[in-house]
Amino acid sequence: MKIKTLTTAFLLVVLLIISQLIQAQLPRETETQKIQRMKWWTDARFGMFIHWGLYALPARHEWVKNYERMTNEQYQKYFESFNPDLYNPHEWARMAKEAGMKYVVLTAKHHEGFCLFDSKYTDYKSTNTPFGKDLIKEYVEAFRAEGLKVGFYYSLIDWHHPDYTIDSRHPQRQDSDTAYARLNKGKDMNRYREYMKNQVRELLTNYGEISIIWFDFSFPGKNGKGRADWDSENLLKLARSLQPGIIVDDRLDLRDVEGGWDFTTPEQVKVAKWPEMNRKKIPWETCQTFSGSWGYFRDETSWKSPAQLLELLIESVSKGGNLLLNVGPTARGMFDFRAQERLKAMGEWMKYNNRSIYGCTEAPAGFTAPANSILTYNPATGRLYVHLLAYPMSRLTLVNMADKVKYVQFLHDASEIRYSTGSNETKNDITLQLPVLKPPVEIPVLEVYLK
Numbered sequence: 001m002k003i004k005t006l007t008t009a010f011l012l013v014v015l016l017i018i019s020q021l022i023q024a025q026l027p028r029e030t031e032t033q034k035i036q037r038m039k040w041w042t043d044a045r046f047g048m049f050i051h052w053g054l055y056a057l058p059a060r061h062e063w064v065k066n067y068e069r070m071t072n073e074q075y076q077k078y079f080e081s082f083n084p085d086l087y088n089p090h091e092w093a094r095m096a097k098e099a100g101m102k103y104v105v106l107t108a109k110h111h112e113g114f115c116l117f118d119s120k121y122t123d124y125k126s127t128n129t130p131f132g133k134d135l136i137k138e139y140v141e142a143f144r145a146e147g148l149k150v151g152f153y154y155s156l157i158d159w160h161h162p163d164y165t166i167d168s169r170h171p172q173r174q175d176s177d178t179a180y181a182r183l184n185k186g187k188d189m190n191r192y193r194e195y196m197k198n199q200v201r202e203l204l205t206n207y208g209e210i211s212i213i214w215f216d217f218s219f220p221g222k223n224g225k226g227r228a229d230w231d232s233e234n235l236l237k238l239a240r241s242l243q244p245g246i247i248v249d250d251r252l253d254l255r256d257v258e259g260g261w262d263f264t265t266p267e268q269v270k271v272a273k274w275p276e277m278n279r280k281k282i283p284w285e286t287c288q289t290f291s292g293s294w295g296y297f298r299d300e301t302s303w304k305s306p307a308q309l310l311e312l313l314i315e316s317v318s319k320g321g322n323l324l325l326n327v328g329p330t331a332r333g334m335f336d337f338r339a340q341e342r343l344k345a346m347g348e349w350m351k352y353n354n355r356s357i358y359g360c361t362e363a364p365a366g367f368t369a370p371a372n373s374i375l376t377y378n379p380a381t382g383r384l385y386v387h388l389l390a391y392p393m394s395r396l397t398l399v400n401m402a403d404k405v406k407y408v409q410f411l412h413d414a415s416e417i418r419y420s421t422g423s424n425e426t427k428n429d430i431t432l433q434l435p436v437l438k439p440p441v442e443i444p445v446l447e448v449y450l451k
């Protein structure tokens with residue numbers, strides 16, 4: 001009898017240890033399972049980022065509180081004036097859809113700490129501004145109705161929360177350790193960590209299926225913050241437990257942890273090649289602005305042209321990646337007119353050419369892009385796409401492809417492109433006969449059917 005009790009007790013302890021061990025780990029999955037989970041995202045290739053918050057009012061960068069070292073009191077006027085009376089997320093969603101975007105990520109909270117949703121854990125939220133409504137709720141419903149996958153950006157950094165310790169990226173950053181110690185006395189990051197978990201729980205339970213969460217960002221080191229400060233692993237575990245399919249960026253400072261991230265996030269750069277880790281190609285998405293700032297910036301003049309933006313998208317796909325293109329709505333709740341123009345232009349192109357984007361990736365080895373062109377490839381249909389950045393004068397040679405090509409056409413109007421093979425020098429080249437006149441398409445695309 002005694003032995004039996006002892007054995008049972010022993011078994012119970014073992015079970016407890018095992019369950020703890022299991023809990024301590026992020027959910028495991030095989031590489032194939034991960035590819036499967038991320039498939040919709042990889043196929044989508046093009047999404048919309050939206051940075052919206054109180055910083056839309058000063059309209060001079062979402063880091064304005066930091067850049068100008070404002071205190072909470074000085075920043076308060078924006079909270080008190082926040083009233084985006086023209087906010088109509090259905091219009092936003094329609095513009096995103098028409099541009100060809102398949103998913104969207106909105107800042108539920110940015111570094112300034114202001115929440116666009118009705119959180120139980122703070123008063124610093126849209127429902128307490130003159131606007132008085134939960135902006136996230138309407139956003140989620142509107143984009144879903146247009147068939148886009150919906151995501152949230154959630155800032156780990158918080159320049160408003162009383163327990164968030166002052167660090168090197170804070171508006172009240174200091175020059176000496178003693179000054180930091182003095183200012184941070186009484187602040188309790190434990191409480192802030194709890195706050196984040198509570199909010200992430202709210203965001204991932206109260207708004208239906210959420211497909212992406214974008215945590216931003218870590219800066220470990222002296223007077224910085226990293227995984228221990230955020231309790232990253234548990235935050236992520238919570239997110240994955242509430243939304244098992246959710247796709248997560250890599251800014252929680254968990255790059256070396258299995259399951260600690262899903263994709264990497266080169267920001268405002270064109271990557272030189274498909275990013276790798278341990279010599280393996282990894283999922284990636286570049287996030288880009290139209291003009292430099294993420295939040296609405298009235299006086300910025302460095303807006304990229306539609307051709308540059310399309311090139312960014314095509315370039316990303318040609319290296320196996322996604323583009324998350326950002327809009328910073330105004331404090332009235334409208335998309336900046338310059339953004340509207342560009343989205344429209346991109347949509348015009350996408351309407352006729354999206355076959356070279358969706359479901360596409362890097363061209364297989366052995367295919368060389370002609371000068372001034374970018375290749376993408378659809379592995380499911382076996383078609384190759386040649387994007388003509390500079391329109392050639394009548395003739396274009398596809399090197400070493402004669403044995404691979406079955407048929408060539410313009411993508412936008414499915415008109416045949418005739419070609420000849422077997423030039424004197426290289427028998428395996430193809431020379432395409434293009435019309436002299438550039439078709440009325442920003443970047444014309446050749447669709448090449450492969451054998």
Ligand code: GLC
Nearest residue numbers: 051062063216217267287294
């Ligand atoms: C940076 C900035 C931030 C922006 C983000 C987008 O981390 O801090 O303002 O939200 O990039 O990737």
